[in-house]
Amino acid sequence: MSDTTKNANESKKTSRFDPNFTQNVINAIGPKCDDRTREIFSSLITHLHDFAREVELTTEEWMAGVKFVNWIGQISTPQRNEAHRMSDVLGLESLVDEMAHAQMSEAGDIPTSSAILGPFWSPRAPFRDNGDTIIRSPHEGLVTLMKGKVLDSVTKKPIVNAVVDIWQASSNGKYDFQDPDNQEDNNLRGKFRTNENGDYWFYCLRPTAYSLPTDGPAGAIFKLLDRHPFRPAHIHLMITADNYKGCVTQIFPKDDPYIATDTVFAVKDDLVVDFVPFEDGKAVRKLELDLSLAPKDQPAKGDPTPSTA
Amino acid sequence: MSDTTKNANESKKTSRFDPNFTQNVINAIGPKCDDRTREIFSSLITHLHDFAREVELTTEEWMAGVKFVNWIGQISTPQRNEAHRMSDVLGLESLVDEMAHAQMSEAGDIPTSSAILGPFWSPRAPFRDNGDTIIRSPHEGLVTLMKGKVLDSVTKKPIVNAVVDIWQASSNGKYDFQDPDNQEDNNLRGKFRTNENGDYWFYCLRPTAYSLPTDGPAGAIFKLLDRHPFRPAHIHLMITADNYKGCVTQIFPKDDPYIATDTVFAVKDDLVVDFVPFEDGKAVRKLELDLSLAPKDQPAKGDPTPSTA
Numbered sequence: 255m256s257d258t259t260k261n262a263n264e265s266k267k268t269s270r271f272d273p274n275f276t277q278n279v280i281n282a283i284g285p286k287c288d289d290r291t292r293e294i295f296s297s298l299i300t301h302l303h304d305f306a307r308e309v310e311l312t313t314e315e316w317m318a319g320v321k322f323v324n325w326i327g328q329i330s331t332p333q334r335n336e337a338h339r340m341s342d343v344l345g346l347e348s349l350v351d352e353m354a355h356a357q358m359s360e361a362g363d364i365p366t367s368s369a370i371l372g373p374f375w376s377p378r379a380p381f382r383d384n385g386d387t388i389i390r391s392p393h394e395g396l397v398t399l400m401k402g403k404v405l406d407s408v409t410k411k412p413i414v415n416a417v418v419d420i421w422q423a424s425s426n427g428k429y430d431f432q433d434p435d436n437q438e439d440n441n442l443r444g445k446f447r448t449n450e451n452g453d454y455w456f457y458c459l460r461p462t463a464y465s466l467p468t469d470g471p472a473g474a475i476f477k478l479l480d481r482h483p484f485r486p487a488h489i490h491l492m493i494t495a496d497n498y499k500g501c502v503t504q505i506f507p508k509d510d511p512y513i514a515t516d517t518v519f520a521v522k523d524d525l526v527v528d529f530v531p532f533e534d535g536k537a538v539r540k541l542e543l544d545l546s547l548a549p550k551d552q553p554a555k556g557d558p559t560p561s562t563a
Numbered sequence: 564m565s566d567t568t569k570n571a572n573e574s575k576k577t578s579r580f581d582p583n584f585t586q587n588v589i590n591a592i593g594p595k596c597d598d599r600t601r602e603i604f605s606s607l608i609t610h611l612h613d614f615a616r617e618v619e620l621t622t623e624e625w626m627a628g629v630k631f632v633n634w635i636g637q638i639s640t641p642q643r644n645e646a647h648r649m650s651d652v653l654g655l656e657s658l659v660d661e662m663a664h665a666q667m668s669e670a671g672d673i674p675t676s677s678a679i680l681g682p683f684w685s686p687r688a689p690f691r692d693n694g695d696t697i698i699r700s701p702h703e704g705l706v707t708l709m710k711g712k713v714l715d716s717v718t719k720k721p722i723v724n725a726v727v728d729i730w731q732a733s734s735n736g737k738y739d740f741q742d743p744d745n746q747e748d749n750n751l752r753g754k755f756r757t758n759e760n761g762d763y764w765f766y767c768l769r770p771t772a773y774s775l776p777t778d779g780p781a782g783a784i785f786k787l788l789d790r791h792p793f794r795p796a797h798i799h800l801m802i803t804a805d806n807y808k809g810c811v812t813q814i815f816p817k818d819d820p821y822i823a824t825d826t827v828f829a830v831k832d833d834l835v836v837d838f839v840p841f842e843d844g845k846a847v848r849k850l851e852l853d854l855s856l857a858p859k860d861q862p863a864k865g866d867p868t869p870s871t872a
Contacts, residue, residue, distance in 0.1 A: 271661050279654035279828055284789025291787055294624065297617045299653055301610040306658050308606045315603065316650070316659040323646035327636020337632035341625070344608055345588035349615050350625040352580050478600055480593025519588055 276303040322471060329470040333431055335373045339472045342370060342518035351502075351520075365407035365548040369504040369520040372490065374429045379419055379443040387457035387536075388420060388444040391437040395425035395462060398529060398539040401455035404448045404493060407546040412452020416495035416547065419445045420458060422488070427464025460529045460539050461487035463512055476517070486512035486521060491545070498547035505543065585612045631780060638779040642740055644682040648781045651679060651827035660811075660829075674716035674857040678813040678829040681799065683738045688728060688752040696766035696845075697729060697753040700746040704734035704771060707838055707848040710764035713757045713802060716855040721761020725804035727854070728754045729767060731797070736773025769838045769848045770796035772821055785826070795821035795830060800854070807856035814852065 280296045287295075305311070311319075330336045341347050347370040354368075382388065389397065404416035421443045423429050430437040446454045465483040466472055476483045486506045494500040504520055505527045506513055513521055532540035589605045596604075614620070620628075639645045650656050656679040663677075691697065698706065713725035730752045732738050739746040755763045774792040775781055785792045795815045803809040813829055814836045815822055822830055841849035 271658070275654065275658060275661070275828070282788070282790050282824065282826075282828075286789040287787065294618050294620070295788055297614050301614040301617075302653060302655060303658055305606050305610040306655060307662070308610075309603050310662055311603070311659050313659055313663045316655065320644065320646040320650060323632065323649075324636040324639045324644065327633040328639065330633045330637065335629065335633065337629040340632075341629055344611060345584065346611060346615060346625065349580070349584060349612055350620050350622055352584070353616070353619055354622045478596065479591070479604060480595040481591050515591065517591075519584070519591075 271307065276300055279303070322474070326471045334467070334470075336470050336472065338373045339466060339470075340475070342372070342520075343466070343472050343475055345519045347371075348519045365499070365546040366493070366501050366503055367522040367524050368502055369522065369525060370518060371492075371502050372504075372518075374423075374431075375419075375421060375490065375492065375502075376431070376440070376443060378440070379421065379445055380440055382444040382446060382456065384446055384449060384453070384455050386444070386446075388422075388442050389457060389459060390441040391424070391430075393425045393459060395459035396529075396539050397537045398458055398460045398541055399455065399532060399534060399537040400458050400489075400541045400543065401453070402543040402545060403452040404454065404495065405452065405544055405546045406498070407548045412448070413495045413498065413547060414448060414450055414452060416448045416452070416454075416493060416498070416545075417445050418448070418454045418545065419492040419494070420456070421490045422458060422461050423464055425459060425462050427462055457537055458489065460507065460541075461489050463487045463510055466517060481517060482512075482515065483517055484512045484515075485518060486510040486516050488520075493545050493547060495547055497550050499550055501545070501547055505541075580616065585609055588612070631783070635780045643776070643779075645779050645781065647682045648775060648779075649784070651681070651829075652775070652781050652784055654828045656680075657828045674808070674855040675802070675810050675812055676831040676833050677811055678831065678834060679827060680801075680811050681813075681827075683732075683740075684728075684730060684799065684801065684811075685740070685749070685752060687749070688730065688754055689749055691753040691755060691765065693755055693758060693762070693764050695753070695755075697731075697751050698766060698768060699750040700733070700739075702734045702768060704768035705838075705848050706846045707767055707769045707850055708764065708841060708843060708846040709767050709798075709850045709852065710762070711852040711854060712761040713763065713804065714761065714853055714855045715807070716857045721757070722804045722807065722856060723757060723759055723761060725757045725761070725763075725802060725807070725854075725856070726754055727757070727763045728801040728803070729765070730799045731767060731770050732773055734768060734771050736771055766846055767798065769816065769850075770798050772796040772819055775826060790826060791821075791824065792826055793821045793824075794827060795819040795825050797829075802854050802856060804856055806859055808859055810854070810856055814850075 276299060279299050283292055283295060326336045326340055351368055351370050404413045406413055424437055424442055430439060430441045444456065446456055448454050463484055463486055466485065468476060468483050473483065487510045488504040488506050490504050492500065492502045503525060505525050506521055507529050508526045513526060527541055527543055529539040529541050532538065585608060588608050592601055592604060635645045635649055660677055660679050713722045715722055733746055733751055739748060739750045753765065755765055757763050772793055772795055775794065777785060777792050782792065796819045797813040797815050799813050801811045812834060814834050815830055816838050817835045822835060836850060836852055838848040838850050841847065
């Protein structure tokens with residue numbers, strides 16, 4: 255018996271309402287539907303109906319939900335993905351991210367943890383040379399020298415030619431394409447290749463905490479649930495290398511007040527880092543951070559483990 | 564222990580992933596959130612996460628869902644409510660409707676069953692006189708005399724001054740505001756008051772089966788799930804009277820091919836009716852249908868039953 259069938263049966267036992275209704279909706283799925291789609295929608299329909307039954311959702315509440323779902327798409331634009339944001343606010347992207355990327359290692363060889371991509375990554379970020387700065391427009395932040403190595407999580411050896419793709423909001427809490435009047439294209443974005451010793455280094459900003467936009471559905475949820483809209487300050491990183499599993503992640507300054515209550519639930523312990531005072535004529539902070547990638551053949555946490563029976 | 568807490572605990576036992584994640588998201592709800600909102604969102608977050616864990620939703624599948632949710636709002640207009648349609652296609656409106664309106668009667672005094680409102684009811688439908696026709700524009704349908712009484716479901720006595728609000732699609736499957744080139748405003752809509760004997764009568768069309776619009780998210784779901792997009796032919800009715808619980812419902816011709824597979828799951832046995840051949844110089848079909856309303860003080864099926872312990 256599949257999990258979905260089991261759930262549907264459990265609902266049957268406890269519900270005061272038509273015990274066959276959910277199974278009837280699932281049974282409407284036709285024979286040409288592929289197995290994975292059938293699995294996903296059977297589970298989705300079961301949980302949607304169980305949710306409605308569990309809280310005995312009223313007509314008015316359902317209708318409020320209908321309006322809310324329409325609002326999500328209506329406020330979205332090519333520069334604003336509110337469905338993405340809504341799924342972040344409900345923890346869904348972090349959960350999917352954990353299932354996709356959490357790595358397992360018998361020997362304790364733990365690569366850098368992943369964190370959600372978020373809606374602000376750009377496929378068009380330029381390559382820049384090590385030692386260059388991603389700061390291209392005026393700001394009020396603390397210039398930071400960020401440096402480290404990219405390492406193999408198993409052998410601990412440096413990875414040559416790994417790509418560190420970094421993006422961050424400016425000191426006003428906005429990314430370049432949210433803020434075209436103040437920031438030039440690709441401000442605070444760049445890709446860097448590790449050298450023959452696996453080293454990368456560049457100048458960026460100590461990141462600044464910011465509020466998610468509160469003028470749409472996500473803002474309505476924050477108000478409704480009495481939650482704050484802040485993300486802790488963070489820098490986004492996407493680290494890739496041939497023959498290694500890529501890592502999409504974020505790093506957070508350890509003294510940020512929102513570390514424990516990130517409104518998109520993306521903080522993990524090994525992603526909390528220390529920006530220390532420093533002076534080299536360009537920067538006033540330094541962040542030293544080695545990044546660790548798992549070889550492509552290492553099993554993922556979500557992979558089935560061999561049976562010992 | 565509440566249902567939500569229990570579900571979260573069950574997830575903990577079976578998940579290979581962070582066992583505290585869902586509870587952390589629920590715990591982010593602040594102290595000023597009202598109890599009902601907390602109940603709804605705790606259950607919603609639990610079921611959303613349990614769904615994702617149960618099917619081990621991939622990043623690509625999640626991202627497809629994000630795009631899909633945005634599409635729902637983007638295609639919606641004042642004349643097109645795709646979130647409403649989507650919730651119908653997944654059975655949610657029929658489920659909420661059952662919980663809100665199903666009536667219980669120890670004595671077997673069953674009022675007319677409810678069915679979903681759907682997105683085409685209009686608050687502006689005009690009152691018309693008994694014997695009048697709601698057909699105001701050209702059509703290719705079968706003119707029908709519909710007549711009957713509105714009755715008290717307990718006493719079986721006629722209800723005077725009850726309002727029967729009727730709306731239906733034309734023979735091309737479209738409602739007036741979907742089809743302004745062919746149908747005048749309020750074509751195939753009208754409200755009728757029962758007379759001193761509880762009688763109503765008017766001319767309408769034998770309804771025609773139609774496909775839901777397939778050019779948007781609902782259409783994509785039909786294709787993905789190998790489901791047909793048809794509703795059985797139906798007439799919408801909203802029956803109201805002072806001191807009675809109103810009834811929103813639909814009636815379906817018994818020989819319609821989609822009776823068993825209504826794509827919005829709204830058909831109930833007592834709503835299947837017989838349009839019989841007839842001739843009065845105006846109509847070629849007749850439908851005789853008594854409608855039955857529950858007194859306001861009758862308990863609903865969803866109400867708690869007194870404990871016998």
